[in-house]
Amino acid sequence: MARIELEGISHTYDPPSVPETQREYAVSNLDISWPDGSANALLGPSGCGKTTILNIISGLLQPTVGRVLVDGKDVTPLAPRERKIAQVFQFPVVYDSMNVFDNLAFPLRNQKVPEKAIGKKVRETAEILDLEDLLKARITRLNAADKQKISLGRSIIREDTAAVLLDEPLTVIDPKFKGGLRRKLREVQNRLKKTMVYVTHDQHEALTFADNVTIIKDGHLIQQGTPHELHSQPASPFIGYFIGSPGMNLLDCTLQDSALQFSDFHLPVSQEMKNKLGSAGNGLKFGIRPEVVDIATREQAGAVAFTVSVIEYTGAYRVLTCDRESSRIKARVSESIPVTEGDRIWVSFPEEKLNLFFNEKRIV
Amino acid sequence: MGIGVFNIEKSYEGAVALNDVSMEIEDGAFVTLLGATGAGKTTLLRIMAGIDRPDKGRVFYDGKDVTDVPVQKRNISMVYQEFVNYPSMTIYENIASPLRVSKTRYSKTDIDKQVRYHAELLGLTAVLNHYPEEVSGGQKQRTAIARALIKDTRFIFLDEPLANLDYKLREELRGELKTLLQQKGGAVVYATPESVDALSMSTDVAYFEEGRLLQYGPLQEVYHNPAYVEVGAYFSYPTMNIMEADKVTEQGKTSLSISDEIRIDVTDFRDRLQVQQYLVGVRAYNLYTSSQNGRGLIPFTATVELAEELGSDTELHVRHQGLVLVVLMQEVARFPIGTEITGYLDPSRLFIFDRETRQLVLKTFS
Amino acid sequence: MKNRGWLFVIPALAVLAISAFIPLMTVINYSLHYIFAGSTPTFVGFENYVEVLRDSAFLRALVRQLVFSMGILAVEVPLGICIALCLPKRGPGVAVCLVLLGIPLLIPFNVVGIIARVLTQSAVGVIPEFFALFNYSFNVAKDPVDAFMTIFLLDVWHWTPLVALLCYAGLQAIPDAYYQAARIDGASAWKTFRYVTLPKLRSVLIIGVLLRFMDSFKIYAEPLLLTGGGPGDATTFLSLHVARKAESYNLGYAGASSFIYLFIVIVFSYIFFQLMTHIGKGETK
Structure with a gap:
């Protein structure tokens, strides 16, 4: 296992004949470092450049600019096979004409490992993946989740694998098996401590799997951090909305005379907050998580009146969609607060839990 | 008025898909047919819509027997899991298509007005001139939904319409669908394996297992009074933990013993506990990692096996003496695997089921 | 029902x-x-x-037929796969190659027979002339081996493109991920072919083999036009034999x-x- 680093990676699919200034970059200026044995995720919406990055790491694609390092060694010019980077694909890739055992043994047999050692290693891997009972089974009889496990098994069975890339591995799995496999992937990483990079558009999968999540949007790295950091200190409004369920409430506002002016209400702020905001007065974006919005059923000083338009019930809590003339926020409240659709409620926003963004960057 | 199905039976190649199912759906209701893959919910949906015929039983629309009426004569709308659109038509034409083939003739301006209204509702105005393959999955499914809405029908059937969408889109559409569909006035029938869909949108829930309708009633009723342990275990978001418990009577006190650490005093309910063996259910959000959450909590030791992030919450999978329990924490927290924790169980939040009959015996709360 | x-x-x-x-x-x-x-x-x-x-004539025709059909499969299937593998995967070359491959398939049996007859005619044909350069007297009317091989090669030329086109369609349908995975697993080119390409081509190959087997069993027009089933009964295949009896x-x-x-x-x-x-x-x- 090894440390994987991307150094100043940019890539364009445009041919060199396109002048420098007109080239469209699928990814640009990426610097990422994944420590040895870490569980990582690359998270971003469809079409954000994740697959390009993945292909650059595995060596299927040569970056236009930049280097890929494995344990400090430059592997950019190496072919995929020489990089020892394994990959699990979106749909399960298995060899149909072999049984489960032979599938797992395939990478080892290609390396001419003695058959005895292969048997031992295959059984070990099967045990980790709960496939022991299926070793003799015909591949075509298995469901997609088990096939995906075999796919993962082949990528972890070689001792010399530098890293494992997982490319949206749960996309085609039946919902019934998704939860189990998601947990299994996490467990396998934790047990083997292999460097893994999990690529997905699903924040739920990314946050469950990884200790270190990198968020990509339009080919740019916009934030890297632990799930908790991404949740509590989103670097941009997009992350605030993308991470968390429901996403962060985002409203446009300006700072005028010690108060944030919204289109149809205003919110006084403390001197301290004013100092932090400094000169950024216009074009602010106000963000607050639905779970920290305070709701009262009676009028309160400093609270803003909203009307509850929709209540979504979710076992542990309810999500209220609250409207004013032109503002809409969502609030997550416990079951005990008595509200029904159409009620008038008073909403307050605790200042210490506010996020304010300026120019798409978090400033408070 | 509404939809009624009575004594429906259906088999596919000898396997029973539906076994004597009867239910009535009132106008204005949003009914979720809930159940795992293969439980029979999609089969029933298709029979209600008229796509499949039941082997036995009758289907009624507004009191009229429509069992033998083919689907094209029933005037219903259907939205599928796959994004079904006409690939050679623009989004505009796709949305307009039900009006164009309708028996009632619509004027050009009428159609235009209707299409634009529905496109606006579903946020499709910007892509009206695009073809389905040029738009995102969410937009494709919205187009399919717009097509279902524009049709002047009383009943809308949806078969896992959100299954193939990204989680964020799913979350957005859930909120929208509830409002949009209920504006239509007729009945909405929605088949899904996801409890959270049922919870966030529907007025009524029908739970299916192995082709049988186990429970049908208003959302809150089914959620808070699951008739069987299977209903409670499945219809919960997040999961309900189910633990085996034996009744123990000592020194005039009756308790349910789950492990040496977890013993629940049920003296107050002893009259209703006639048998020895029970299953105790507790929802993940009634297990805590701190004693701050209530009074009289029962502490237990456990080891963290996995922390799973669910939106803004964390689902902690912990092992307590051979039992795997799920604890919901309403924050994004990180617990290294193997951490020893003390969990707390809220004895005033329990469902007690008979282990033999699997029926709900009592709840320790109202 | x-x-x-x-x-x-x-x-x-x-x-x-x-x-x-x-x-x-x-x-x-x-x-x-x-x-x-x-x-x-x-x-x-x-x-x-x-x-x-x-009837020894029937049994001889049967054995000849089996040798012919097995030979056809043994040559046309591997050759078809090879041709399919060599074709370009994308780009302007694709259309050109497909059209070229398709041409033999468009020519009717009897025309193929007549072409063969013209090409092999002892006085005017190109093929006898060509063999004459090597001092080999090629004569389909006299030499049973020459006649049999001519029919055989004719069939290979006429029908291998069908197998190739089927395989080509099959190859296009194999997702790239399988090849990537095989590369990552360190599989050699042969192993990749053996464990990825061949299994994935299974269903088209089944169709190809069945079609070619049944079709080659029905070969009729070509030997009839070339030599009328001769010399002797060297190219009298089953269908020709049966037809003769009916006549x-x-x-x-x-x-x-x-x-x-x-x-x-x-x-x-x-x-x-x-x-x-x-x-x-x-x-x-």
Whole structure:
């Protein structure tokens, strides 16, 4: 296992004949470092450049600019096979004409490992993946989740694998098996401590799997951090909305005379907050998580009146969609607060839990 | 008025898909047919819509027997899991298509007005001139939904319409669908394996297992009074933990013993506990990692096996003496695997089921 | 029956009954009688069948046919796969290659036979001239091997493109991820072919083998036009043999041999189908 680093990676699919200034970059200026044995995720919406990055790491694609390092060694010019980077694909890739055992043994047999050692290693891997009972089974009889496990098994069975890339591995799995496999992937990483990079558009999968999540949007790295950091200190409004369920409430506002002016209400702020905001007065974006919005059923000083338009019930809590003339926020409240659709409620926003963004960057 | 199905039976190649199912759906209701893959919910949906015929039983629309009426004569709308659109038509034409083939003739301006209204509702105005393959999955499914809405029908059937969408889109559409569909006035029938869909949108829930309708009633009723342990275990978001418990009577006190650490005093309910063996259910959000959450909590030791992030919450999978329990924490927290924790169980939040009959015996709360 | 869809199949079944079932029954009926045109048929039971199976001309035609068909499969299938593998995957070359490959398929059997006859004619043909350069006297009218090989190569030229096109379509349908995975697993080119390409081509290959086997069993026009089945009976394949008997008004014999012929085709096709659907399915060792 090894440390994987991307150094100043940019890539364009445009041919060199396109002048420098007109080239469209699928990814640009990426610097990422994944420590040895870490569980990582690359998270971003469809079409954000994740697959390009993945292909650059595995060596299927040569970056236009930049280097890929494995344990400090430059592997950019190496072919995929020489990089020892394994990959699990979106749909399960298995060899149909072999049984489960032979599938797992395939990478080892290609390396001419003695058959005895292969048997031992295959059984070990099967045990980790709960496939022991299926070793003799015909591949075509298995469901997609088990096939995906075999796919993962082949990528972890070689001792010399530098890293494992997982490319949206749960996309085609039946919902019934998704939860189990998601947990299994996490467990396998934790047990083997292999460097893994999990690529997905699903924040739920990314946050469950990884200790270190990198968020990509339009080919740019916009934030890297632990799930908790991404949740509590989103670097941009997009992350605030993308991470968390429901996403962060985002409203446009300006700072005028010690108060944030919204289109149809205003919110006084403390001197301290004013100092932090400094000169950024216009074009602010106000963000607050639905779970920290305070709701009262009676009028309160400093609270803003909203009307509850929709209540979504979710076992542990309810999500209220609250409207004013032109503002809409969502609030997550416990079951005990008595509200029904159409009620008038008073909403307050605790200042210490506010996020304010300026120019798409978090400033408070 | 509404939809009624009575004594429906259906088999596919000898396997029973539906076994004597009867239910009535009132106008204005949003009914979720809930159940795992293969439980029979999609089969029933298709029979209600008229796509499949039941082997036995009758289907009624507004009191009229429509069992033998083919689907094209029933005037219903259907939205599928796959994004079904006409690939050679623009989004505009796709949305307009039900009006164009309708028996009632619509004027050009009428159609235009209707299409634009529905496109606006579903946020499709910007892509009206695009073809389905040029738009995102969410937009494709919205187009399919717009097509279902524009049709002047009383009943809308949806078969896992959100299954193939990204989680964020799913979350957005859930909120929208509830409002949009209920504006239509007729009945909405929605088949899904996801409890959270049922919870966030529907007025009524029908739970299916192995082709049988186990429970049908208003959302809150089914959620808070699951008739069987299977209903409670499945219809919960997040999961309900189910633990085996034996009744123990000592020194005039009756308790349910789950492990040496977890013993629940049920003296107050002893009259209703006639048998020895029970299953105790507790929802993940009634297990805590701190004693701050209530009074009289029962502490237990456990080891963290996995922390799973669910939106803004964390689902902690912990092992307590051979039992795997799920604890919901309403924050994004990180617990290294193997951490020893003390969990707390809220004895005033329990469902007690008979282990033999699997029926709900009592709840320790109202 | 609750599903009324099968009603739609009735017209097709009726046509099939008339076009296949009735003639087949007629053939079976004939095969059980001594029947010469103009005479009254007499029932003879299985005597025609016994006669056919004892007829050395029939048995020779059968062996010749099997050698020919097996040879065709042994050459055309691997060659077709190779051609498909060599074709460009994308770009402007694709269309050109597909059209070139398709040309032989568009030429009718009898035209192929006539072309072959012109090319091999001893006085004017290009091929005898060519062999003459090496002091080999090539003559399809006299040399049985020359005649057989000419028919064989003709069939390879005519029908290998079909196998190649089928395989090409099959290859296009294999997702790239399989090849990437094999590269990452360190598989050699041969192993990649053996464990990725070949298994994924299974279903098109089944179709290809069955089509080529059944078609080659029916070869008729080419030998008839080239040498009339000669020299001697060197290119008298089964269908030619059966047709000859029918032409000689021995309808009972022709009926029996036709039926045996049909039976052989069905049995062999079934064997191929079973073999190909079951081999290499990752069965437990």
